[in-house]
Amino acid sequence: MNLFEQVKEALYEVIDPELGINIVDLGLIYNIEVTEESDVVVNMTLTTPGCPLHDSIVGGVESAIYFIDGVNKVDVKLVWQPAWTPDHMSDKAKKMLMY
Amino acid sequence: MLTSPGLSKKTETNIKLPLSFILFGLGAFVLSQFIFFIHSDALTNGIFRLPELLMGAHFLLLGWIVMVIMGAMYQLVPVAFLTPIWSEKLGFIQLFITGFGIIIFSLLLGMNLNLAVYGAIFVIVGILLFLFQMLMTLRSQQQKNIMTLFVSTALVCFLITIVLGFILAWTIAFGATLNYTATLQSHILLGVAGWFTLLIFGFSYKMVPMFSLSHGFLMKWAKLAFIFYTLGLLGLILSFWFKLSILLPISWVILWFGFTFFALDIKEIIMKRMKRKLDRPFTFSLLAIGFGWIIHSLAAILSIFSINNQGLWSWLIFLYIICWIMFSILGYLYKIVPFLWWTYKYSSKVGKSNVPLLKDLINEKLGTVIFVLFTIGIIGLSISGLLNASYGVQLFQGLMLTTSILYGLSIVNVLRK
Numbered sequence: 001m002n003l004f005e006q007v008k009e010a011l012y013e014v015i016d017p018e019l020g021i022n023i024v025d026l027g028l029i030y031n032i033e034v035t036e037e038s039d040v041v042v043n044m045t046l047t048t049p050g051c052p053l054h055d056s057i058v059g060g061v062e063s064a065i066y067f068i069d070g071v072n073k074v075d076v077k078l079v080w081q082p083a084w085t086p087d088h089m090s091d092k093a094k095k096m097l098m099y
Numbered sequence: 100m101l102t103s104p105g106l107s108k109k110t111e112t113n114i115k116l117p118l119s120f121i122l123f124g125l126g127a128f129v130l131s132q133f134i135f136f137i138h139s140d141a142l143t144n145g146i147f148r149l150p151e152l153l154m155g156a157h158f159l160l161l162g163w164i165v166m167v168i169m170g171a172m173y174q175l176v177p178v179a180f181l182t183p184i185w186s187e188k189l190g191f192i193q194l195f196i197t198g199f200g201i202i203i204f205s206l207l208l209g210m211n212l213n214l215a216v217y218g219a220i221f222v223i224v225g226i227l228l229f230l231f232q233m234l235m236t237l238r239s240q241q242q243k244n245i246m247t248l249f250v251s252t253a254l255v256c257f258l259i260t261i262v263l264g265f266i267l268a269w270t271i272a273f274g275a276t277l278n279y280t281a282t283l284q285s286h287i288l289l290g291v292a293g294w295f296t297l298l299i300f301g302f303s304y305k306m307v308p309m310f311s312l313s314h315g316f317l318m319k320w321a322k323l324a325f326i327f328y329t330l331g332l333l334g335l336i337l338s339f340w341f342k343l344s345i346l347l348p349i350s351w352v353i354l355w356f357g358f359t360f361f362a363l364d365i366k367e368i369i370m371k372r373m374k375r376k377l378d379r380p381f382t383f384s385l386l387a388i389g390f391g392w393i394i395h396s397l398a399a400i401l402s403i404f405s406i407n408n409q410g411l412w413s414w415l416i417f418l419y420i421i422c423w424i425m426f427s428i429l430g431y432l433y434k435i436v437p438f439l440w441w442t443y444k445y446s447s448k449v450g451k452s453n454v455p456l457l458k459d460l461i462n463e464k465l466g467t468v469i470f471v472l473f474t475i476g477i478i479g480l481s482i483s484g485l486l487n488a489s490y491g492v493q494l495f496q497g498l499m500l501t502t503s504i505l506y507g508l509s510i511v512n513v514l515r516k
Contacts (some may be wrong), residue, residue, distance in 0.1 A: 020456045
């Protein structure tokens with residue numbers, strides 16, 4: 001498994017504690033870049049600006065990536081454009097919210 | 100992609116600050132219910148201005164509701180307005196002065212009314228420090244929105260409420276001449292409807308979509324809700340001071356429209372939610388909006404038909420405070436306290452190890468029982484009160500006291516997880 005795939009898999013372990021759904025299925029991760037120097041840049045969003053879990057989730061993303069062997073630097077960029085919509089969620093996440 | 104630098108700074112507050120306010124509030128809540136229980140005869144007869152009931156009412160309104168709201172604001176303002184608290188140190192100083200003042204002031208109201216003004220001084224200093232803190236915090240908010248308008252106006256109402264409250268205490272102590280009745284009516288109106296209601300409106304526009312994961316709602320009634328509600332408040336104050344009786348029913352109807360516009364927005368938010376099954380405590384806060392709407396409707400009807408029975412209006416104010424304001428807070432606190440504790444204990448572990456979900460920290464089943472008991476208690480209390488049935492009032496106030504203790508324990512239990 002290359003570093004990109006390892007990062008993506010690690011992000012599945014970051015769970016939104018309010019919804020109980022991981023941030024990848026919630027569609028919060030917009031883009032992952034891994035440089036030749038093994039630096040990782042993540043562009044992500046939250047379901048709403050002013051989410052009380054802001055610091056916890058962003059910190060959780062950084063921690064989850066730093067946990068992977070071989071990662072050099074991690075840069076998590078929180079972006080608000082394009083704004084998150086429910087369309088970003090996976091079918092699995094949508095199903096979980098139904099019950 | 101656009102990154103907003105102002106939106107990515109750290110916004111969490113030291114949890115000891117909001118939590119201290121909330122724990123103080125829980126103690127005051129149980130104490131107020133105990134005072135009402137031992138003076139249930141006065142409750143039965145609708146003698147709400149009895150010194151002992153004034154003491155209970157101020158432990159409830161200042162000790163419980165105001166302190167919990169202050170604590171919740173120390174947590175919510177940074178995250179909802181995306182700006183850190185101006186000075187946490189000032190927050191702790193303010194906590195001490197306000198808490199001390201509320202205890203002294205409420206006790207003096209019940210034991211030596213003439214000296215209450217000295218306790219009021221501490222309360223006022225504490226609240227002024229809080230208002231200064233909020234002013235400095237909100238000033239640095241980058242993008243103002245409708246929520247800013249609701250919260251800022253609520254804070255202005257709060258300032259006027261405490262000034263009027265101080266004038267009342269001063270009048271009792273030194274007998275200054277002024278329109279005592281109009282001052283008292285304005286104090287109650289701006290305290291419960293201006294400060295509490297506008298604040299709940301403002302924060303609900305943020306919290307209801309967040310807790311229901313709602314999307315695509317328009318909030319098209321928000322501005323009208325604000326305009327109508329503030330106009331209604333203004334109309335009532337003018338009618339109190341200038342004896343303009345024609346303004347009374349008109350203002351109550353305008354207030355009803357304001358509340359209805361808010362309720363329509365919340366209905367739309369809930370209809371457009373992604374999270375189908377809502378948390379039960381949160382549902383209780385939504386139920387409080389229904390109670391609030393019914394109480395506003397009753398007030399408008401009573402006013403239109405010029406029904407001025409003082410006992411009936413006293414009960415309506417009591418129900419307004421309990422069923423709308425207090426029930427909203429009881430529900431939201433079941434979300435706020437687990438969040439505070441989770442942030443303190445588990446936030447740094449996200450992404451490193453398995454962490455519990457927020458709902459794992461609170462016993463939702465017990466919460467449901469507690470909320471049902473509160474509802475039974477208040478319905479029983481209202482019916483018994485209106486029928487002047489003293490045993491009924493005592494029984495149901497006893498239920499309110501027991502449930503408030505259970506509620507307090509269930510919140511404290513979160514801090515053990």
